[in-house]
Amino acid sequence: MPAFQALWEKGVHRALIEQGLMIETRWLAESASAGQLLGARGEVPGCVLEHPRVAFFSYPYEWTFAQLKAAALAHLDLQIAALELDAALSDATPYNMQSVGGRMQLIDVLSLRPYQDGEMWVGYNQFCRLFLLPLLLEAWSGVPFQPLLRGSLDGMRLADAVRMLPARKRWLTINGLMHVTLHASQELSHSRARTGKVAARPTMPKSRYRALLTELRVWINALTSRRPKTFWDDYAVDNSYARDDRLQKEEFVADFVSRGASTVWDLGGNSGDYSLVALRAGARHAVVFDSDLDALEIAFQRQHDHPGLQPVVMDCGDPSPALGWQQRERGGLAERVHADAVLALALTHHLAIGRNIPPRSLAHWLVSLAPRGVVEFVPKADPMVQRMLAVREDVFHDFTEQAFLAYLEEVAQVQQTRRLKTGGRLLIAYQRHT
Secondary structure, three states: OHHHHHHHHHOHHHHHHHOOOEOOOEEEOOOOOHHHOOOOOOOOOOOEEEOOOOOOOOOHHHOOHHHHHHHHHHHHHHHHHHHHOOEEEOOOOHHHEEEEOOEEEEOOHHHEEEOOOOOOOOOHHHHHHHHHHHHHHHHHHOOOOHHHHHHOOOOOOHHHHHHHOOHHHHHHOHHHHHHHHHHHHHHHHHHHOOOOOOOOOOOOOHHHHHHHHHHHHHHHHOOOOOOOOOHHHHOOOOOOOOHHHHHHHHHHHHHHHHOOOOEEEEEOOOOOHHHHHHHHOOOOEEEEEEOOHHHHHHHHHHOOOOOOEEEEEOEOOEOOOOEOHHHOOEOOOHHHOOOOEEEEOOOHHHHHOOOOOOHHHHHHHHHHHOOEEEEEEOOOOOHHHHHHHOOOOOOOOOOOHHHHHHHHHOOEEEEEEEEOOOOOOEEEEEEEOO
């Protein structure tokens, strides 16, 4: 508390907030709820801070390469700016970064503390494991990092990085040699030490500390993904829709959202076309969920002009689970449900046929995510479904429009429908039963 107060009174937090690097923060001088907000050990808080509500919390294993890179650069920018104000961060984790108004910002304002002359970067190893090495995995080896980060909240082990990253990059580039190869060797030597002696704490001049941060920023900024392109990245322009059908869908979605939906979840939303329709129709925030990384990279580029758009890497057939201590550190998708409305356009056949999810379970799941929604039922006669069934036996006997509507009406009221002219697809707007 004294360290935080000293920086607060010095104006460090305000300076970082004004630079867009830290979430807006207000110190409530007096708060009737202070005594109710006890810490993990029963501590009474020394102060109460107020922040704007983050529309949707996402985690590094739900980010694309460009999103993790943006978070890394924002984190380094904040550290460089803080160092100029004689402040430093006590850790370096991407879990403290969130998309706020279309920008990656630090949300853990208490992790900032006064800089101590000569100190080392205490979060360096953590930064490498959770920021740098995952980025290098995709930039150097072309391997997506998301499954690895989802499998370990502590990030990528240096010993594993040595095995997975190309040796020529690790040995023949100065950054690879310093931050991967030698860093891994140093970590290994420390783990093998058995002397029992406490080593003297190393020191680093402030100028070198700043140079380290700056050099890392330049290097990371130049990284690009080498992951092979995916099949679905051009789905928005290569699908079975006629132009009139797309216009009908846009009109249907816009009308639905204009009736009241501040936060919209766009499931299987590809590059976010209908999320943008929702934003133009009055939604303040649209989260586009998809498992296609290339499509979401396009959505992330669109975020520059549409700050309310937020891409999230999510396989709807295998959504993010609750993770961490007592499975409460990082909430799964079910623990983060708070949308006003859900869009599930051109999704039902992918889950019901492509992933063998029973249509009844699918309908109930969609309704559980938000009180209102739009779902598009794609019949078996649709060319896309026919392509899927061409390589497998049709055992999906209840994947019919009549059955799906019946399943949906068990938990919701169908309020409006519209038949698309081509292919017989049906748009359904519904309201959850109260």
